[in-house]
Amino acid sequence: NAGVMQNPRHLVRRRGQEARLRCSPMKGHSHVYWYRQLPEEGLKFMVYLQKENIIDESGMPKERFSAEFPKEGPSILRIQQVVRGDSAAYFCASSRPGQAANYGYTFGSGTRLTVV
């Protein structure tokens, strides 16, 4: 059981470029969540997805950010035209349907995005 896999671990982008962050959930997990951790800040919820559906995107910035979880393949968090303020650690978590509360959400090791 490989756990939640995120790649890349580190990503450097110049201002204005696009960043694509990938997350493969644990085997058997069909729910995916993205969180952002800014320096000296707590983890902030961004979006909750199930296969082919966005369930809750209340934490996503209205512009430049999008997320998907296709039927096949990993979940993708996409940030267009990155700015320095997007520099943060982005964590993905996954869970089985109905079991998140009992067993917690399993987090990946994160992608550290640096915008230069």
Place this chain on the structure above:
Amino acid sequence: EDQVTQSPEALRLQEGESSSLNCSYTVSGLRGLFWYRQDPGKGPEFLFTLYSAGEEKEKERLKATLTKKESFLHITAPKPEDSATYLCAVQAKQGGSEKLVFGKGTKLTVNP
């Protein structure tokens, strides 16, 4: 708005010196309160979920308790390997959302 406040921000203990971390919360109907451990450069690792006031859970040297307004993480006779940032998060009942609201964490350092 749901909020979580953790204190202290940082705590230094000597090996064997027991202490407690605090998590105060306000939430519109608590579905669950979560404790996680986070090591540098890694993602949070699940420790406990508490559901209702009076509930307690234990794991090795850690014991989590819950009241209607706060939760405590008690660390008994800590060891250097307990050094980490401990995160508290709440999940609200309303709206059916699964999102967690996290505090900023308590950074624990246990010196040998």
